[in-house]
Amino acid sequence: MPNPSVSSNKSVYCPTLHDYWQHTAPTLNLRINFAQLLLCHxxxxxxxxxxxxxxxxxxxxxxxxxxxxxxxxxxxxxxxxxxxxxxxxxxxxxxxxxxxxxxxxxxxxxxxxxxxxxxxxxxxxxxxxxxxxxxxxxxxxxxxxxxxxxxxxxxxxxxxxxxxxxxxxxxxxxxxxxxxxxxxSDRVHTIQYSSGTTGTAKGVMHSAQALLDFVRCQMLGFLGFLAEDVIYAIPRTFFSYGLLHNLINPLSTNATTVRDSHWPAPERIIENIQRYRPSMLLGVPLHFQSLLDNAENLPPHYRPRFILAGGSPLSRRLIQRWHDTCGTWIHDAVGSSETPGFIATTFPHSPLKCNGVGYVTPACDIRLLDEHRQPVAQGALGELWVHSHFLSMGYWNNPSLTAQRFLCDKEGHRWHATGDIFREDEHRCLHFEGRRDDCFKIKGRWVTPIEVEEKVLQHIPSITSCLLIEGPMKNGITGSVLFVETHQFQSTDTLSREISSALSTLESYKHPTCCQIMSRLPTNTNGKPDRKALRPQVPDILARYSA
Incomplete structure (x- = not known):
């Protein structure tokens, strides 16, 4: 696949990151070696x-x-x-x-x-x-x-x-x-495959220029990462979140990265925390949930100066429980494989006061658009479009999808259609409402699963995780099943009544048709809840309910 052409004939060799960051004019051809920049300090x-x-x-x-x-x-x-x-x-x-x-x-x-x-x-x-x-x-x-x-x-x-x-x-x-x-610096330097949560895995192309600009603008400038930091990013390196934070970000900042070849089981994570006392701890919500379930083994008085959860929605209940147990706040953030770094985060504000995933970060611009690519009113749901210097180059070997998901506006600014549905409140805080592919209609009206799931988690402590998935019923209409993970035994009828009570403030069409109790919900290889794995079960569950 050809690399983007560069218009200027002027070329500058940058042997170190200091040299690279001194030459940021877009008209320059910056000649680099990515490994050399990451390692020479x-x-x-x-x-x-x-x-x-x-x-x-x-x-x-x-x-x-x-x-x-x-x-x-x-x-x-x-x-x-x-x-x-x-x-x-x-x-x-x-x-x-x-x-x-x-x-x-x-x-x-x-x-x-x-x-x-x-x-x-x-x-x-x-x-x-x-x-x-x-x-x-x-x-x-x-x-x-x-x-x-x-x-x-x-x-x-x-x-x-x-x-x-x-x-x-x-x-x-x-x-x-x-x-x-x-x-x-603007050629293809690495390819990362998406988890395939919403379909076939896509090869996302990144340039060194985008990755290094992310480090300078967000890690050094906004979040204030230091060379003295010990950074423990629990997600694996094949995950975009992991590549950035256990490899590129620490090495770029001359910091220390904690890396473990073994799969991140709770006991393994705790051993690494006890041994290395990281000042920066990054993971997905599932990691922090498992750490709280083993909180008695965490080092006493361990207070990292920065904790971040990304990759999947972070519940307010988990934020509060972590603070009550450990005395520190977990900050939420949202990003994607196509937009390295953070589009929005609660940092440096109080995570609970934000009441959402946070505010747009520096060097990022966003738009919430409807299906006609027109801006939505404040408080309305819209697909998140992102413009930043960190955008990926597109999808490897897939120019048609690249053209569909990466578009330029009239001013020539490049935007990425994330497929994520958000709303923006009166304080300009973003609220994640789910993937476009996960939303569905009941009686002609849209249901965003995450709205239902958050309500259930907020009001029923015995449920540790849940997923709402739609499917066809025998009468030809669409129904939905709420899969719940709980370790406290109770009958389906009892749990259904609790769920109905928790959802009493929502319109009735948003309520699940029935619920399915499970000891553990499936997750994909990136630790995210796996709706795709549960979807084949929905028609049979709805059929049994209708019988």
């Missing part, structure tokens, strides 16, 4: 990575990146070729991503536990020159690679591999290797 003997797998200083990480880059080049990987990396968050994954950037290749980090169909789709979409997978997934990967027309090298590695196990790098090579590939 004044404090090279400072810890870059704190991990149960072993700590790495910036100097050690720089050396290992150079070794990996040389090995990739020796294996015939060229600039702009894609390298598929399906590994846990170990040192090998990190060095491979940095090594790709060092030689100008494009790393594509995906979930190592991805299902066969999704893996096949991604392999066919990006046609990688090299595919690095855990050894326990090698057979499946080989089968997928045999179905594409591009010769791809398969490299299986042990799960949770240490750097000493990276024997594929052939030899120590030249310890003085510094042949960093220089390229324009």
């Amino acid at each position: 004044p404090q090279m003997d400072k810890t870059a990575v704190a991990s149960p797998d072993g700590d790495l200083t910036y100097r050690q990480l720089f050396h290992e990146t150079c070794r990996t880059a040389l090995a990739l080049a020796q294996r015939g990987i060229h600039p702009e070729e894609r390298v598929l990396i399906a590994l846990d968050d170990d040192h090998m994954q990190l060095c491979l991503a940095l090594g790709c950037w060092a030689i100008g290749a494009i790393p594509v980090l995906i979930n190592p536990q991805l299902g066969a169909a999704s893996f096949d789709h991604i392999v066919n979409d990006i046609t990688p020159a090299l595919c690095v997978v855990r050894s326990d997934r090698a057979a499946e990967a080989r089968e997928a690679l045999d179905n594409i027309d591009v010769a791809t090298t398969l490299l299986p590695v042990p799960p949770h591999a240490f750097l000493t196990e990276m024997d594929w790098r052939l030899s120590d090579g030249d310890p003085t290797w510094r042949d960093f590939h220089l390229c324009l």
Whole structure:
């Protein structure tokens, strides 16, 4: 896929982030190496990575990146070729991503536990020159690679591999290797696949320019992240939220990132908190819910200076419970794979006073538009459109969808249609009302599931999570099922009465047709509630209810 052209002939080489940020004129062609910018800092003997797998200083990480880059080049990987990396968050994954950037290749980090169909789709979409997978997934990967027309090298590695196990790098090579590939900062530097919550996973293209502008404007300027910070971003690196906050943001700011190759079970997260005492703690609401369920194991008097939950809606009940238990506030934020960084956040305001996901962040502009792309009135529901310097370049190998979701206005400003439904209150605080694809009509009137779900969670403490999903009934009309997660046994009739009482202030058409009790609701690989997994059950549940 061709990269965007640059109109100016003037070119500036920027070997460090300080140099890069001194040259921000849009008419300049900034020639950089992304790995070099992330790793070259004044404090090279400072810890870059704190991990149960072993700590790495910036100097050690720089050396290992150079070794990996040389090995990739020796294996015939060229600039702009894609390298598929399906590994846990170990040192090998990190060095491979940095090594790709060092030689100008494009790393594509995906979930190592991805299902066969999704893996096949991604392999066919990006046609990688090299595919690095855990050894326990090698057979499946080989089968997928045999179905594409591009010769791809398969490299299986042990799960949770240490750097000493990276024997594929052939030899120590030249310890003085510094042949960093220089390229324009606005070319494709990385591709991240969306979780596929609303359909087939899409390859979202990011430039180094967008990612670094996000760090400068939001991490350093707005949130005030410091080189002294220890940042623990629990989400995995294949998740856009994780890539930004456990790799790009910490390394860009010369901070320390906490990375763990093991899946983030509650006991594992608590061990890392106890060991590293991060000053910045970032996760999804499910992580904080699980930590509260094990609050007796959290370090006493642990008070990180910044806590953020993103990735899925954060309930007011969880915010209050965390504050009552831990004495600190969790800040809410909203973003997407296509818009790195935060579109809106409650920081620096009180999360409960905001009564929503927060206010639009600096360097972002938003519009709430109806189905005709016209602005909605204050308080009305509209699809969120975003303009910022951080917007992705579009979708890999999918120009039609890129043209549909990324549009320019009359002034030439580029906007992204997020597919998220919001409303803005009189204080200009944004309120998330759900995905456009999740909303449905009952008796000709729109229902936003999150409005119902929030009401239930707010009034019934025994319910820890819930999802409202529509489906067809025998009489041809649309009904809805409220799936509830609760660990307190009670009959469906009793729970239905409690739900009806909790929803008494809402119009009757918004009430669920029936409810379904579950011990645990499914989540996708990013830890988000998985409506798609429950949807096939809805027709049968509604049919039994109607019988």
